[in-house]
Amino acid sequence: MFGQANVLAQGEAVFPPSVEDFYLPSILPWGAENSYWFTKITAMVWLAVGVLIIFFLASYRNPQLVPTKKQWFAESIYGFVRNNIAVDMIGHAGVRFAPYFTTLFCFILLTNFFAIVPFLQISPNSHIAFPAFLAVISYVMFIWVGIRHHGAGKFFKNSLIPPAPWYILPLLIPIEFFSTFLVRPFSLAVRLFANMFAGHMLLLVFTLGGFAMLNITPWLAPVSVLSWAMTVALTFLEFLVIVLQAYVFTVLTASYVQGALAEEH
Amino acid sequence: MFFLAAEGGESAHNPIIPIWQEIVVGGIAFILLCVVLMKFVFPRMEQTFQARVDAIEGGIKRAEAAQAEANQLLEQYRAQLAEARTDAARIRDDARADAEGIRQDILAKAREESDRIIAAGKEQLAAERATIVRELRTEVGTLAVDLASKIVGESLADEARRKGTVDRFLSGLESAGAR
Numbered sequence: 001m002f003g004q005a006n007v008l009a010q011g012e013a014v015f016p017p018s019v020e021d022f023y024l025p026s027i028l029p030w031g032a033e034n035s036y037w038f039t040k041i042t043a044m045v046w047l048a049v050g051v052l053i054i055f056f057l058a059s060y061r062n063p064q065l066v067p068t069k070k071q072w073f074a075e076s077i078y079g080f081v082r083n084n085i086a087v088d089m090i091g092h093a094g095v096r097f098a099p100y101f102t103t104l105f106c107f108i109l110l111t112n113f114f115a116i117v118p119f120l121q122i123s124p125n126s127h128i129a130f131p132a133f134l135a136v137i138s139y140v141m142f143i144w145v146g147i148r149h150h151g152a153g154k155f156f157k158n159s160l161i162p163p164a165p166w167y168i169l170p171l172l173i174p175i176e177f178f179s180t181f182l183v184r185p186f187s188l189a190v191r192l193f194a195n196m197f198a199g200h201m202l203l204l205v206f207t208l209g210g211f212a213m214l215n216i217t218p219w220l221a222p223v224s225v226l227s228w229a230m231t232v233a234l235t236f237l238e239f240l241v242i243v244l245q246a247y248v249f250t251v252l253t254a255s256y257v258q259g260a261l262a263e264e265h
Numbered sequence: 266m267f268f269l270a271a272e273g274g275e276s277a278h279n280p281i282i283p284i285w286q287e288i289v290v291g292g293i294a295f296i297l298l299c300v301v302l303m304k305f306v307f308p309r310m311e312q313t314f315q316a317r318v319d320a321i322e323g324g325i326k327r328a329e330a331a332q333a334e335a336n337q338l339l340e341q342y343r344a345q346l347a348e349a350r351t352d353a354a355r356i357r358d359d360a361r362a363d364a365e366g367i368r369q370d371i372l373a374k375a376r377e378e379s380d381r382i383i384a385a386g387k388e389q390l391a392a393e394r395a396t397i398v399r400e401l402r403t404e405v406g407t408l409a410v411d412l413a414s415k416i417v418g419e420s421l422a423d424e425a426r427r428k429g430t431v432d433r434f435l436s437g438l439e440s441a442g443a444r
Contacts, residue, residue, distance in 0.1 A: 019278055019279075019280050020277065020278060022278070022280065023277075023278050034277075036284050036286035036287055036290075037286050037290065041287065042286075042287065042290045042291075042294075045290060045291050045294045045295075046290075046294055048294075048298075049294045049295070049297060049298045052298055052302065053297075053298060053301045053302070056301075056302055056306040057301070057305065057306065060305075060306050060309055060310065063309055063310070063312075063313045065313070065316055065317055065320055067313075074306075074310075075310055075313070075314075078306075078307055078310050079314075095311075098307065099302065099303040099307035099308070100299065100303060102302070102307060103298055103299050103302045103303060103307075106302075107295060107298055124291070127280075127283070127284065127287055128280060128281055128282070128283045129283035129284050129285075129287035129288045129291055130287065130288075130291040130295075132283045132288065133288050133291050133292050133295065134295070137295075190281075193280075197280060
């Protein structure tokens with residue numbers, strides 16, 4: 001970001017940053033706009049997938065009963081999601097969902113983390129396509145799990161008809177339908193997307209803002225320094241958001257699956 | 266970024282509308298990740314966890330078995346020790362009884378021996394006494410006869426009267442001596 005910002009500081013600074021700052025030119029073909037097959041964003045997605053695959057395969061190539069440090073680290077990631085999310089939320093039946101939840105958690109965590117990695121410095125999740133795809137998987141998954149567990153009729157009855165007096169049902173059923181089947185995928189996708197989008201925007205504002213003020217008059221330099229200090233502080237906040245959002249996305253998916261498996265509403 | 270600036274920063278993108286190319290790329294990448302991790306990594310982790318649980322539980326079971334065996338051996342040793350103690354006590358008692366018996370035997374034999382020795386001594390004494398008495402009797406008779414013949418001046422050796430007189434005299438001496 002500072003690389004770009006330095007260029008910007010030489011008189012090309014665009015302030016305030018806009019939505020267009022999230023849509024970088026294509027890498028292949030070089031510099032093309034509105035070509036999305038191979039951009040910095042998709043490259044980072046592939047990078048995340050590659051890093052995760054290599055890390056897990058390498059650390060679990062030859063598993064030992066008494067783990068090595070690397071194996072222990074890989075196991076604790078899986079153990080964390082398995083025990084603290086899958087089993088905690090769903091119970092013993094959650095173990096079979098733990099592999100997917102762990103994959104989901106790791107993917108979101110790493111792609112989020114790119115937001116504060118020097119030179120990457122933007123999360124693919126600030127483009128709604130990726131959170132949306134993950135949310136659709138979660139959506140399809142909980143409905144499918146519910147239908148397979150209860151049968152379609154009982155599942156939709158459980159989901160839509162809360163245990164309430166009959167005269168309130170005409171009001172409750174549409175609400176339940178709206179919250180369970182319409183809002184869930186959107187809230188999942190938008191929560192992750194908006195957090196990463198806003199985090200990147202915040203960092204842009206404070207970084208570019210410093211340069212913008214410096215460009216107006218050198219007298220504002222102290223304020224620029226303050227602005228950059230805020231960038232550093234916000235990077236720490238961003239780290240918190242990165243971990244929290246990865247956790248929240250996984251926990252909510254687990255919670256939807258748990259709701260679909262539950263016997264009663 | 267720069268071209269966007271050149272365009273005047275007018276928003277051509279709506280951030281809430283997903284780009285379909287990104288959905289395709291992200292979908293393929295994520296599904297690839299899922300397939301690899303869920304097929305090759307996490308099931309093996311579950312296996313390892315299970316193996317670890319088995320190893321620990323097996324270890325506990327082995328330890329319990331060893332403990333049980335040790336307890337059993339201890340009981341066995343205790344029983345053997347108690348048995349050995351009673352044996353030892355019994356052997357001691359037997360030995361004591363034997364010793365007592367042997368002592369009694371020896372005492373009895375010793376008593377018998379002493380009785381026998383005493384009896385033999387008495388017998389011998391009596392025999393000697395009888396011999397001495399017999400010898401004395403003949404000697405005293407001879408002496409008396411010799412003395413009397415010297416005194417009287419005549420030999421009375423062939424006369425039965427004289428013999429009777431001497432015997433009577435000696436019997437009188439004997440009874441006086443025994444008294």
